[in-house]
Amino acid sequence: xxxxxxxxxxxxxxxxxxxxxxxxxxxxxxxxxxxxxxxxxxxxxxxxxxxxxxxxxxxxxxxxxxxxxxxxxxxxxxxxxxxxxxxxxxxxxxxxxxxxxxxxxxxxxxxxxxxxxxxxxxxxxxxxxxxxxxxxxxxxxxxxxxxxxxxxxxxxxxxxxxxxxxxxxxxxxxxxxxxxxxxxxxxxxxx
Amino acid sequence: xxxxxxxxxxxxxxxxxxxxxxxxxxxxxxxxxxxxxxxxxxxxxxxxxxxxxxxxxxxxxxxxxxxxxxxxxxxxxxxxxxxxxxxxxxxxxxxxxxxxxxxxxxxxxxxxxxxxxxxxxxxxxxxxxxxxxxxxxxxxxxxxxxxxxxxxxxxxxxxxxxxxxxxxxxxxxxxxxxxxxxxxxxxxxxxxxxxxxxxxxx
Numbered sequence: 045x046x047x048x049x050x051x052x053x054x055x056x057x058x059x060x061x062x063x064x065x066x067x068x069x070x071x072x073x074x075x076x077x078x079x080x081x082x083x084x085x086x087x088x089x090x091x092x093x094x095x096x097x098x099x100x101x102x103x104x105x106x107x108x109x110x111x112x113x114x115x116x117x118x119x120x121x122x123x124x125x126x127x128x129x130x131x132x133x134x135x136x137x138x139x140x141x142x143x144x145x146x147x148x149x150x151x152x153x154x155x156x157x158x159x160x161x162x163x164x165x166x167x168x169x170x171x172x173x174x175x176x177x178x179x180x181x182x183x184x185x186x187x188x189x190x191x192x193x194x195x196x197x198x199x200x201x202x203x204x205x206x207x208x209x210x211x212x213x214x215x216x217x218x219x220x221x222x223x224x225x226x227x228x229x230x231x232x233x234x235x
Numbered sequence: 236x237x238x239x240x241x242x243x244x245x246x247x248x249x250x251x252x253x254x255x256x257x258x259x260x261x262x263x264x265x266x267x268x269x270x271x272x273x274x275x276x277x278x279x280x281x282x283x284x285x286x287x288x289x290x291x292x293x294x295x296x297x298x299x300x301x302x303x304x305x306x307x308x309x310x311x312x313x314x315x316x317x318x319x320x321x322x323x324x325x326x327x328x329x330x331x332x333x334x335x336x337x338x339x340x341x342x343x344x345x346x347x348x349x350x351x352x353x354x355x356x357x358x359x360x361x362x363x364x365x366x367x368x369x370x371x372x373x374x375x376x377x378x379x380x381x382x383x384x385x386x387x388x389x390x391x392x393x394x395x396x397x398x399x400x401x402x403x404x405x406x407x408x409x410x411x412x413x414x415x416x417x418x419x420x421x422x423x424x425x426x427x428x429x430x431x432x433x434x435x436x437x
Contacts, residue, residue, distance in 0.1 A: 063413055064337075065266040069346065072259070114322060117340045118314040125310060157263050157344040164337040209428040210421070213259055217421030225414040 047178050049234060050171075054182030056230040060158050061190040062223060064165070067158030071191055072216050074149070081195035085188025087149040089181065091131060092162050095124055096180025099163035100173055120163045128153055158187060193223065241366055248370025254347045255378035256427040261347040265379060266416040267338050272395050275383030277331045279376035281324065281339060285316045286348050286375075287368045294356040294364035309352040310343070317343045347375060378423075385419055386410045 060066045067088070074084040099120055107116055132150045136143045153159060162183055166176045197219050206215050239247075254260045261282075268278040292312050293300075300308045321339045324332040332339065342348070351371055356364040387393055390410030392400035409415045 065263050065413065065416065066341075068262040068266065072262075114318060117318050117321065117343055118311065120340075121310055121314050121343050122307075125307065157341055160344045161337055161341055164340050168337055207425070209432065210425040214421045214425040214428065217417045217424065221414045221417030221421065224412070224417055225409070228412060228414065 047175065050175055050178050051182040053234055054179050055186040055189065056227060057234055059186045059190055059227055060161065060183050061187060062220065062227045064161060066161040067156050067187055070149075070153075070156055071187075071194065071220070072213055075191050075194040075198055075216070078192060078195045078199065080149075081191045082188070083145050084149045085184070085191050086145075087153060088156065088158065088187050089184025091128060091150070091153050091159055092180045092184035092187070093177065094131065094180075095127060095159050095163055096166060096176045098123060098127060100166065100171075100176040103163075103167050104173075116164075116167065121160060124159050124163065128159075158183070190223070190227075194220065197223075241363075244363060244366045245370040245373075248367065248372070248374040249377065250374070252371075253374040253378060253427075254350075254371055255375060256424060257431075258347075258350075259424075260350055261345045261375060262420070264338055264341065264345060265375075265382065266413070266420060268335055269379055269383035269386055269416060270390070270411045271334075271387050272380065272383045274331065274334050275379040276376075277324070277328070278335060278338065278342075279372070279379045281320045282342055282345060282348070282375055283372035284320055285313060285342055285345075286351060286372045287365065288316045289313045289348055290351060290356040290364040290368035291361065293352045294359060294361045297357050300357075305357065306349075306353070309349055309357075313348055313352070314343045347371060382416075382419060382423065386415055390415060 054060075058064065061068065061071050070084055070088070075081050102119055102123060103116070107113060107119065112119075128150060132143075135150075162180055166179055169179075171179055194216070198216065201215065201219070210218070248254070250257070252258060255262065255265050264278055264282070269275045289309070289312050293309060317340060320342065321332075324335070324339060351368060355367050359367070384394065387395075388399060389407045392398060392404045392406050407415070410419070
């Protein structure tokens with residue numbers, strides 16, 4: 045039950061984009077077409093799941109036992125940066141079609157604050173190993189859901205008459221606000 | 236090499252190249268910590284600290300950094316200063332550190348800071364990088380202050396915790412919710428573009 049609650053909370057209630065405001069750059073940058081939004085979402089889900097596992101191991105097997113909590117920021121960011129590179133090389137070697145689909149999005153993910161945020165929030169909440177994995181995967185699905193919905197809305201938005209100064213990022217943020225309001229309704233699911 | 240005056244170098248961060256309103260950088264912390272003025276201010280100051288010291292270090296060691304590992308080097312420099320800021324807030328301003336939660340460590344992935352190292356500090360003198368960092372962080376701080384003031388006044392009727400609206404005022408709860416952050420910033424971006432297009436035409 046606890047695990048299901050963590051999953052639902054990560055996907056809908058505490059959505060990474062709409063609740064924690066993490067990963068806004070790709071959310072605004074790669075949400076013009078549904079196809080590319082979906083690829084970006086899948087790439088993020090993939091990296092998030094791996095990051096959750098690796099950051100948990102580092103935090104609980106190295107940093108906490110040796111009382112190195114102050115190295116958390118430096119070690120997380122370095123591990124994430126090298127992890128993304130490694131994942132990129134790995135996918136290119138074993139699955140060229142998958143690399144074709146995710147390729148250009150993977151390097152972008154290194155600087156995606158959602159990945160770093162995931163490692164930090166999981167550590168802050170003190171999740172167990174299984175909980176961290178569920179949390180990482182759920183957060184990725186939540187990100188995918190938000191970015192794909194956003195792309196769907198923006199494809200429609202192209203046809204509508206938006207005031208000149210609001211074109212681009214302005215209207216996208218206002219739409220995201222309305223989406224956040226809708227997602228706010230999911231809070232009732234967990235209480 | 237640019238031949239901008241020191242004054243212009245500083246002022247460009249405030250409006251022409253304002254990181255939030257014009258370059259759309261660092262939007263995550265901008266949206267996340269502007270529910271109240273005090274958290275917005277704390278985040279602005281912490282980012283200022285990290286940006287200025289990182290620019291100082293990167294511009295002074297720029298000749299020693301091999302081009303292939305420059306990004307990794309910048310990240311380590313930035314992460315060190317973020318750690319200092321984080322530990323400092325935890326030690327002396329614990330309630331604020333609690334309220335900011337994961338967003339202080341997340342300064343490390345703030346694209347304004349990495350962006351300035353790559354675009355400016357790595358190819359300009361120490362003095363110029365310092366002025367540039369000062370200008371950019373003032374611009375960031377200003378954007379955070381405007382956004383958090385609007386959200387706190389309308390969302391809670393207070394400013395820095397003091398009541399500013401009369402008893403007739405009913406707080407707009409939406410402004411402190413995430414939705415209020417997105418909508419207010421969207422409108423602010425629109426206003427900034429409008430002002431810019433007006434001044435360009437005249």
